[in-house]
Amino acid sequence: MNIGLLGFGTIGTGVYELINLNKGRFAKNLDEKVVITKILDKDPNKKVAEEDKVARVVTNPDDxxxxxxxxxxxxxxxxxDFEYGLIKRALQSGKHVVTANKAVISEYFEELLTIAAENNVILRYEASVGGGIPIxxxxxxxxxxxRVNEIKGILNGTTNFILSKMTEEGADFADTLKLxxxxxxxxADPTADxxxxDVSRKLAILSSLAYGGIIKDEDVRKRGLSDVRAVDIEMAGDYGYxxxxxxxxxxxxxxxxYTTVEPVMFKEASIMSNxxxxxxxxxxxxxxxxxxxxYGKGAGKDATANAVVGDALYIINCIKDNNFPKPLVFRKQLDKKGVGAFKGKYYLRxxxxxxxxxxxxxxxVxxxxxxxxxxxxxxxxxxxTxxxxADVFDAMVAKIKEKQSECFYARIYE
Amino acid sequence: MNIGLLGFGTIGTGVYELINLNKGRFAKNLDEKVVITKILDKDPNKKVAEEDKVARVVTNPDDxxxxxxxxxxxxxxxxxDFEYGLIKRALQSGKHVVTANKAVISEYFEELLTIAAENNVILRYEASVGGGIPIxxxxxxxxxxxRVNEIKGILNGTTNFILSKMTEEGADFADTLKLxxxxxxxxADPTADxxxxDVSRKLAILSSLAYGGIIKDEDVRKRGLSDVRAVDIEMAGDYGYxxxxxxxxxxxxxxxxYTTVEPVMFKEASIMSNxxxxxxxxxxxxxxxxxxxxYGKGAGKDATANAVVGDALYIINCIKDNNFPKPLVFRKQLDKKGVGAFKGKYYLRxxxxxxxxxxxxxxxVxxxxxxxxxxxxxxxxxxxTxxxxADVFDAMVAKIKEKQSECFYARIYE
Structure with a gap:
């Protein structure tokens, strides 16, 4: 089974190495060789492993x-856009696709699934949410x-690293972001995180799947993390959060x-807090x-490559058995309502x-x-408080911010 | 697709209800009716639902x-023994089997897998470990x-309930067990828990799968929970465990x-503790x-029935696609070594x-x-300390117990 790899960065390299490392085992388990034959990268001087006599780096996606x-x-x-175009083209050419691209999947979920179904090929995206977690x-x-009616999660490694570090060391947000x-x-541009x-795209993908209707990034209410200060972490700690x-x-x-992405507080003694x-x-x-x-590693070369290769193995099995899963269809029209369903005590500085x-x-207040x-x-x-x-509190803080923008708040989960 | 159900107790009833509740959905998703036609129970007076014109209770397994x-x-x-005999007989008769019986699976794992393979049928046992958790x-x-090289878990609801209650309420072991x-x-006879x-059987099943060789209940070192007292929970708490x-x-x-089942201590702020x-x-x-x-519900009617029905749906899909998974074979001879690999600080009373x-x-000491x-x-x-x-500490406590049997100890996980 020949594979074309788009991208030879960290995750791409991880996938390349993992497939080569396991080629004996995969061949034995699948009665089928699994071979990466071409790798797309901007840099024509990127090299595959010396012992690899099959794969070569190409700079033109047509190859x-x-x-x-x-x-x-x-x-x-x-x-x-570039990856969206290539995924679409691959599906239209009758190629199965595995991707880790949460931006593309969350934005074009329905369209890509439809194109996959029309061309009788499989689209898989396990690594687009939660890295190595098989969610x-x-x-x-x-x-x-x-019927799944609730999803919540710590879905972004960057912000979780920043919060963990701030909590451990009492450091402030700006310094920890720099670190x-x-x-x-x-x-370098940390905006998405x-x-x-980033969380919103992952939540949109999971929610679309779970609730059976399309939810996009733009449907998700997002509140950034950049207002958090060392003093907030400290005060939360004083209250046991x-x-x-x-x-x-x-x-x-x-x-x-109802959807939301925002800083919240959990009791110190809770699973989420740990x-x-x-x-x-x-x-x-x-x-x-x-x-x-x-629970697992939400990012990183090996864990993400594990999820990507798992998807590829799934597809290879389907091809060998000539037995494809039923295409997924989002039948429901969902009524997107904001944050009114969330309610809790609040911390506000x-x-x-x-x-x-x-x-x-x-x-x-x-x-x-x-x-x-x-x-x-x-x-x-x-x-x-x-x-x-949540909608009442948000509106209230917006009013406070008209006079004083230096503030931070978080709802308490108990 | 006709199903025979052995057992109409809590979980059996849960499975019966879940299949009936979802029969429309299953029929649509699978293009196939999923029907329980016979239910084995000792009590011939047990009744199926009134609207169910198909299923009937039988008392003779031959039926x-x-x-x-x-x-x-x-x-x-x-x-x-009785269920082992019936599972074996079902497999030998060319019937696929789903079970939640951890005792039978852990004891006869290799034999049952072999019989299933010889008869070209599938044996599934998701609910035998972790109830509803898809482990x-x-x-x-x-x-x-x-390569999976480590497995650990809180795998028994009864002991975890007892410990949670003792921790919440400062109650003692005997009273909490009675509650x-x-x-x-x-x-009534809580010995297995x-x-x-119970934990050892679940650990044996997971370890056999993960390490690719047979580990049985008897290979697992077990230390019971009955020595724990309110004062131990309290002292642990004083140290933050x-x-x-x-x-x-x-x-x-x-x-x-290396395998062990025993009371241990985790930091209060940790996932396991919560x-x-x-x-x-x-x-x-x-x-x-x-x-x-x-993480999920390790027991209970609905969660366990969910896992059992999930297995049944898997099998129905395989039958419909005429596409069975490769039989699992335990190739490795494992060298069972006791508890020498575990090491940590200890609490001892x-x-x-x-x-x-x-x-x-x-x-x-x-x-x-x-x-x-x-x-x-x-x-x-x-x-x-x-x-x-662990082996050194175990031997040491055995020595103490020669003179004084009222003691309790637990290794600390940090």
Whole structure:
């Protein structure tokens, strides 16, 4: 079985190495050689392993797309338009596709599945969510019996690394982000991670699958992490909480879907609080099975390559058995409703630069919540409120921000 | 597709209800009706649902075993010899089998797989480990790419319920066991749960699969939970630990396997410590994927029925596609080595009834460990030691027990 690999970066190299390392085992288990014959990379000087007499690096995608010997394309370029175009073209050429590209899948999920079905080929994307965690496959399995009506998870390694580091070391956000960038845990432009786009895409993919209708990145309410400060981590700790960056969606009656990506607080003694650094966790709730949680490495060369190669093996098995899974169809029209279904106690910090901003914050909180603890310390005021609906609290903070933008808040999960 | 159900107890009823509840969906997804036609139960007066015009309760297993229309047998009787006999007979009659019986699977794993292969039928047992947690399937998936060399987990709902309750309420072991029995969380004879047989069977099944060679219940070192007292939970808490009942196996060079089932301590702020009551967690470590953890309901009607029905759907798909998985063969001869690979700091409590038993305990600990903290309180002495190998510590405690049997110990996982 010949494979064309798009992308020879970290994950691409991992996939290349993993397939070569296991070629004996795969050949034995599958009665079939698994061979990467061509690798697309911008740099024509990139080299395959010396002992590899088969694979070669190509710079023109046509060399892979037009090669009738290549039955499977593994797309690991990242980015959006270019990879989207190639995935589409591969499917249209009757090639099966494996990708880790969450941006492309979340944006063009329905279209790509339709094209795959029309061309009788398989599209797999296990590595697009949760890196090495086998969540897509597990979710599909549970859906054969369950209605899944809730998904939540720590889905981004970069923000989780930053929060873990800040918690361990009492460091501030900006410094920790710089550290993460310097050691390769955050990108030069960290927007997708710290503003929630990465989590939102993953949540959109899982929610679409689980709820049986399309949810896109743009449907998901996102609140970034960049307002968090060392003092927030410290205050949370004083109350016995840990701050985490969470994606959460729920399905309610009438196909109403509520989604959010935002910083929240969990009790120190909880499973979620103890998922650290590059690890991810995903919780799904089914009507029969109850809650299931899946924990593992959400990123990294080996874990991600494991998921990608697992998808490729799945496809090879289907081809050999000439037995393809039923195409997935998103039949439901989902009613996307914002964040009204989320409710909880809130932690809120507002920096105070005058008596006026103090009064303004106090009045704003008063309007949504009668009972709360208030701590005033130096030039900051901290609130711990009674339970408030997320949309009400968001609107209230927006009002505070008209006068004072230096503030941070997080809903408490208990 | 006709199914014969062996057992109409809690799980059997759950499976019956789940299949009937979903018959429309299953028929649509599979292009095939899924029908339970006969249910074996001792009690001929047990009734199927009134609207069910197909299924009937039989008291003679021949009615199912000799029915050529029944292609799948779901075995949920529990116990050992009787169900083993029926599973074997079903496989030999060319029927596919799904079971949740961990005792039968762990004891006759290789024989039953061989009989299934010889008769070209499928044997599935997802619910035998971890109830609703999809661990067997996930483990098999990861093994296509990984060498899995470590498995650990909280695998028994009864002991985990007892420990959670004792931790919450400061109650003692005997009272909590009685409570668990009174609300159906522990059986009248709780031996299999509190002496570790249940965990050991589950660990044996997972380890056999993961390491590719047979490990039986009798190969697993088991240490029961019944020595734990409220004071141990309290002392653990003072040091920031939670006591859990853990199954743990590791594969080392030369196919050496180390296994243990015993009470251990985890930091309060850890994932394992926050798995409570009837929930289970299973951690596997692969050479490529790293650590994966799977969390969910380890017991209970719905979650277990979910796993059983999932297996049945898998088999129906295979039958319809006329496409069976390669039979599993345990090729490796494993060298079973005891507990020498486990090492850690230890907590030890010894009750003192005389100066002699005190001296005896002190000297015994001294011999295996120079540095330790000692607390003497009322008529008890508590030790927190430096790291000691498990086999050394076990032998040391055996020596203490010659003079004083009232003691408890647990290795600390950090």
């Amino acid at each position: 892979i797309m037009d090669d009738p010997e290549i039955e499977i394309v593994i797309a690991l370029l990242g980015g959006m 897509i496959g597990s979710l599909k399995e549970e859906l054969k019996i369950n 993460a960038q310097s050691i390769g845990f955050a990108e 710290i503003e929630g786009y 840990i701050i985490k960056y969470l994606g959460h969606s729920v399905l309610k009656e009438g196909n109403q879907v 998922v650290n650094s590059e690890f991810n966790i995903i919780s799904i709730v089914g009507d029969i099975i109850g809650e299931l949680q899946f 507002v920096d105070i630069d005058s008596h006026e901003t103090f009064e303004h914050a106090l009045n704003a 008063d309007e949504v919540c009668a009972r709360k603890n208030i701590i005033v310390s130096d030039n900051r005021v901290f609130f711990m 009674e339970p408030v609906e | 199912i075993m000799d029915d050529p229309e029944i292609e799948i047998v779901i075995a949920l009787l529990g116990g050992m 067997i399937g996930s483990l098999k998936e990861e093994l296509k790419i990984n 668990a029995q009174s609300i159906g969380f522990a059986e 509190i002496e570790g047989y 939670i006591i859990k009942y853990l199954g743990h196996s590791v594969l080392k060079e030369g196919n050496q396997v 798995v409570n009551s009837e929930f289970n967690i299973i951690s596997i470590v692969g050479d490529i994927i790293g650590e994966l953890q799977f 010894v009750d003192i009834d005389s100066h002699e038993t005190f001296e005896h305990a002190l000297n015994a 001294d011999e295996v460990c120079a540095r330790k903290n000692i607390i003497v309180s009322d008529n008890r002495v508590f030790f927190m 430096e790291p000691v190998e």
